[in-house]
Amino acid sequence: MTSQQIPQRADWRRNRERLLAAAAEVVARDGASASLEEIARRAGLGSATLHRHFRSREALLTAVFHEGVERLAARGRELNETAGGGLAVWLEELTRYTATTRGLAVSLRPTVDDSGCHGMLADVAAELAATAVRAGRLRPEITVDDLLALANGIAIRAENDPELASRLLRIAISGVEPRT
Amino acid sequence: MTSQQIPQRADWRRNRERLLAAAAEVVARDGASASLEEIARRAGLGSATLHRHFRSREALLTAVFHEGVERLAARGRELNETAGGGLAVWLEELTRYTATTRGLAVSLRPTVDDSGCHGMLADVAAELAATAVRAGRLRPEITVDDLLALANGIAIRAENDPELASRLLRIAISGVEPRT
DNA sequence: CAGCCAAACGGGGTGGCCCCCCGTTTGTGC
DNA sequence: GCACAAACGGGGGGCCACCCCGTTTGGCTG
Numbered sequence A, B: 001m002t003s004q005q006i007p008q009r010a011d012w013r014r015n016r017e018r019l020l021a022a023a024a025e026v027v028a029r030d031g032a033s034a035s036l037e038e039i040a041r042r043a044g045l046g047s048a049t050l051h052r053h054f055r056s057r058e059a060l061l062t063a064v065f066h067e068g069v070e071r072l073a074a075r076g077r078e079l080n081e082t083a084g085g086g087l088a089v090w091l092e093e094l095t096r097y098t099a100t101t102r103g104l105a106v107s108l109r110p111t112v113d114d115s116g117c118h119g120m121l122a123d124v125a126a127e128l129a130a131t132a133v134r135a136g137r138l139r140p141e142i143t144v145d146d147l148l149a150l151a152n153g154i155a156i157r158a159e160n161d162p163e164l165a166s167r168l169l170r171i172a173i174s175g176v177e178p179r180t
Numbered sequence C: 001c002a003g004c005c006a007a008a009c010g011g012g013g014t015g016g017c018c019c020c021c022c023g024t025t026t027g028t029g030c
Numbered sequence D: 001g002c003a004c005a006a007a008c009g010g011g012g013g014g015c016c017a018c019c020c021c022g023t024t025t026g027g028c029t030g
Helices: A010-033 A036-042 A047-053 A057-079 A087-100 A117-134 A144-157 A162-174 B010-033 B036-042 B047-053 B057-079 B087-100 B117-134 B144-157 B162-174
Strands: none
Touching (some): A010 A036, A010 A047, A010 A057, A036 A047, A036 A057, A057 A087, A057 A117, A087 A162, A117 A144, A144 B144, A144 B162, B010 B036, B010 B047, B036 B047, B057 B087, B087 B117, B117 B144
16 A cells, blocks of 8 residues: 555564554654654654655555554445445544544545555445435535545544534535525 | 734834735745745845744734735625625635635634634624524524534635635535435 | 675754844934 | 834754665575
8 A cells, every 4th residue: 555565674574563653652642743753763763764664754644544544444334234325424433533533634635646545445435425326315416535525624624623523524414504 | 913012113014014925925835834934034034033023823824814814704794784694605705715825724723812813704704604594594503613614624625726615615515415 | 504795774964944042233212 | 313122133952854875684595
């Protein structure tokens, strides 16, 4: 998924794990703008090593969030089996999770080559959306990318506030006018 | 609105204008994270002077965007006189404008003391919302703050893409299900 | 088990940024 | 014009990203 070639030497793999563990801590505290130097320090490695392992801040963040994003994707596939395919439920879980996981929301913006976290979710989202359209619960002219962008915008804005994230997403899904 | 006391010496006012002009250029190019040093340099002033005029990045951004935000507020009051009070129209204009004015979306997040740009819009938004509720076009349990947060999240996400901003806002306003 | 060498490491340099201290200049009221 | 508060700005401290290049090390081979 990221720019990892054939893992080579043992120390290389060990250091990668150390870097990811340190990054997880620091990013959880400071968000996407965490200091790369501090991450390297905390891993007991030189900052050059960090840069060799992860060419960019984005590559590092992608690796840090990889597991959580996979879990979200799996959850989406699971929900897609339920009656009506729980698009709305999934979007809310997605938004809450990305809002409360510091730095993740920013990392979910699609990238030029789509090598980041976004690509991993786009597929599940598309399935859920298709099911929802079939069930008459999603207007067909709304694209998956727009749905994801909406959830992403809400998550960025509601960083650290899951209640706000849920509320905003529900408004966006049900609209603003009284139900007729 | 910002931390401006009684404007005192002539050079003080002159320098303030120079700083704001430089800031407008650089922020338009680089967004909210523009380099303060570059702004000072471009204004032909020392960076210490910039810090004396604007205690924080946020204070500077607030001043830079002041005029545009006032215009948005005025536009809101104007729309509030029309039939049904154009809440939806205003929200879309707001979102488009903040999405395309680099750095503004970030500056519109409410601040602790609410001395930033947000306060200037909260009042108009409240009027528009009240009118919309009376016209049966807004569920009363939706708060103004949530509406603004939603528009703000969309604008942050759709930075530099007015079409995306419009589309997302319309989805959020009309909801995701087919109109019954 | 030793020796070799590509792979991997990391100290430290470069250049940038923010923020502020404090000695210097300047505008203004008298 | 003069005195003095008001305002300025050079430059230092501390942090950061990024990268060069001399040094260490893992693991293969015989």
